[in-house]
Amino acid sequence: MYSGNPSTSDSANSSENRPALRRLRAILANEGSVQLGVWLLQGNSLIAEGIASCTVSWVALDGQHGLFDQSSLASCINIFRNTHIACLVRVSSNDAHAIGWALDAGADGVIVPMVESAGDARKALEAARFPPLGSRSVGPFAAAARGARFSTAGDPPLCLVMIESAKGVKAAREIASVEGLDGIFVGPGDLAVSLGLAPTLDADDAQSKRATGAIAAAAQERGLILGVFSGHGSDATRWTREGFTLIASTTDIASLRSGIASELEATVSRSTRNNSSRKPETDKGNKKMIDLYYYMTPNGHEASIMLEETGLPYNLKPVDLLAGEQFQHGYLAINPNNKIPAIVDQEGPQGNPHTVFESSAILIYLAEKAGKLLPAEPAARSRALQWLIFQASNVGPNFAQLVHFQALAEKKVPEAIQRFGAEVTRLYGVLERRLAEHPFLAGDEYSVADIAMFPWMTDMVRELQAFDWAPYPHVQRWHATIAARDAVRRGLAVTIGQPGKS
Ligand SMILES: N[C@@H](CCC(=O)N[C@@H](CS)C(=O)NCC(=O)O)C(=O)O
Numbered sequence: 001m002y003s004g005n006p007s008t009s010d011s012a013n014s015s016e017n018r019p020a021l022r023r024l025r026a027i028l029a030n031e032g033s034v035q036l037g038v039w040l041l042q043g044n045s046l047i048a049e050g051i052a053s054c055t056v057s058w059v060a061l062d063g064q065h066g067l068f069d070q071s072s073l074a075s076c077i078n079i080f081r082n083t084h085i086a087c088l089v090r091v092s093s094n095d096a097h098a099i100g101w102a103l104d105a106g107a108d109g110v111i112v113p114m115v116e117s118a119g120d121a122r123k124a125l126e127a128a129r130f131p132p133l134g135s136r137s138v139g140p141f142a143a144a145a146r147g148a149r150f151s152t153a154g155d156p157p158l159c160l161v162m163i164e165s166a167k168g169v170k171a172a173r174e175i176a177s178v179e180g181l182d183g184i185f186v187g188p189g190d191l192a193v194s195l196g197l198a199p200t201l202d203a204d205d206a207q208s209k210r211a212t213g214a215i216a217a218a219a220q221e222r223g224l225i226l227g228v229f230s231g232h233g234s235d236a237t238r239w240t241r242e243g244f245t246l247i248a249s250t251t252d253i254a255s256l257r258s259g260i261a262s263e264l265e266a267t268v269s270r271s272t273r274n275n276s277s278r279k280p281e282t283d284k285g286n287k288k289m290i291d292l293y294y295y296m297t298p299n300g301h302e303a304s305i306m307l308e309e310t311g312l313p314y315n316l317k318p319v320d321l322l323a324g325e326q327f328q329h330g331y332l333a334i335n336p337n338n339k340i341p342a343i344v345d346q347e348g349p350q351g352n353p354h355t356v357f358e359s360s361a362i363l364i365y366l367a368e369k370a371g372k373l374l375p376a377e378p379a380a381r382s383r384a385l386q387w388l389i390f391q392a393s394n395v396g397p398n399f400a401q402l403v404h405f406q407a408l409a410e411k412k413v414p415e416a417i418q419r420f421g422a423e424v425t426r427l428y429g430v431l432e433r434r435l436a437e438h439p440f441l442a443g444d445e446y447s448v449a450d451i452a453m454f455p456w457m458t459d460m461v462r463e464l465q466a467f468d469w470a471p472y473p474h475v476q477r478w479h480a481t482i483a484a485r486d487a488v489r490r491g492l493a494v495t496i497g498q499p500g501k502s
Helices: 019-031 045-052 070-081 096-104 118-128 141-145 166-170 172-176 188-194 206-221 233-241 252-272 298-310 359-370 378-408 414-437 448-457 459-465 473-483 486-493
Strands: 035-040 058-062 086-090 109-112 158-163 183-186 225-229 246-251 290-294 314-318 342-345 354-357
Touching: 019 035, 019 086, 019 158, 019 378, 035 045, 035 252, 045 070, 045 252, 058 070, 070 086, 070 096, 070 141, 086 158, 096 109, 096 118, 109 118, 118 158, 118 172, 158 166, 158 172, 158 225, 166 172, 166 188, 166 206, 172 183, 172 206, 183 206, 188 206, 188 225, 206 225, 233 246, 246 252, 290 298, 298 359, 298 378, 298 448, 298 486, 342 359, 354 359, 359 378, 359 448, 378 414, 378 448, 378 459, 414 473, 448 459, 448 473, 473 486
Parallel strands: 035 058, 035 246, 058 086, 086 109, 109 158, 158 183, 183 225, 225 246, 290 314
Antiparallel strands: 290 342, 342 354
16 A cells, blocks of 8 residues: 655645545545445436535545546546545446546546456556556646646545456455555446346346355455445445445436436426416516635535525636645635635625625624525524524534544544534434424524534435434434425535536
């Protein structure tokens, strides 16, 4: 394994500035909880942008059967760089150039097709590792484009080999025993064909099950990551039962088709209902914008959801936290605490530009400007403010610390995980008791308190915290109600790199 700390934070090829890779590797190694991913076939950066805002933990760009050329592969890898999503590339073949090139472009790992022997696996691994472990050569083009220093330090990228033939199945144990290999990935389509069956992804005859079972056993014996191309969400349950944890549960094109079908269905069913309650579009035409300084984190989402809920026109000002833009000198004038979110209302009090930092203060400011989501009646207003401040002073800080110590910290500190884990559990208990008695935190009405709390309980945050919310059914019911709101969906989907909104 590569060891040693990278000497600078600008090195561009190691995982210290790729928390998504570190997180994925840690979850798969330590907890074995299932990580669903999307398989991208369209070499299209717009589609990649769309997927980058979804709650998946990894994607694979298919360089073997997808429509990627080198340029679109590099662009799409770059899109996932500053996200929570680990980006793997299924390379075109077990070829040192294809493997090295994908990693040079910044991929978090490679999936190498048609591996049928320990020798094949060793060849793939060598191509993915710098000397002395392998023979990968230094190709700093993507790092140079970002103005970063290329480094060979840090954790190495993932190297997963595909077993997808009868010959590969026979050699599964030898393949799995290749020192340094990260995992095995099953390609059920080719495997079925190799076994003399139709090219199906969900063959469940005895022969196919024996074959995938043998691969799973070989990987598990060695503690390797076990992945599969499932292709359909519904098949993922079967693979999970068989012990697979890295599951490509859909493709970009399949999701596009099913998304369009379900949108059309929903539109038809909405239009057949009485639509007298439909609100007119907000007229945003002549109003001055609010600038939102933002990155895709729970605090950022509090502000983006609030802006979407109020319908106030806003302009996205990305602050790339991973690139340290919050520390740039100019930003200090906007947020003296060097954090996101912050807003500048170009038409603030007395028509003057007005800056607000701290997410709770932003929510209160916007609620008062829009005249919604903070009740006017004093007792109800006080309740909403109490739960808002409870979020800001308890939930935000403790939840963030648990994310850090559980998923991001270089060193495992059991005492910190225990301390913040216990506090998060206690806070969930407070919320569960409140929400058992009231539909929303402030009482009967959805308010700023709910908007502040909601982003801290998304799948992503809970996954990073390794927190099981099964014992909190009222929190889950409340969360599902809020997640179904269109404005919330839009707020969560705001991603940097997106053109300014109006
Ligand atoms: N209390 C602040 C917390 C803001 C905060 O911690 N923001 C994080 C992102 S969630 C940040 O900007 N971190 C960057 C850094 O710490 O350098 C608020 O609610 O706005």
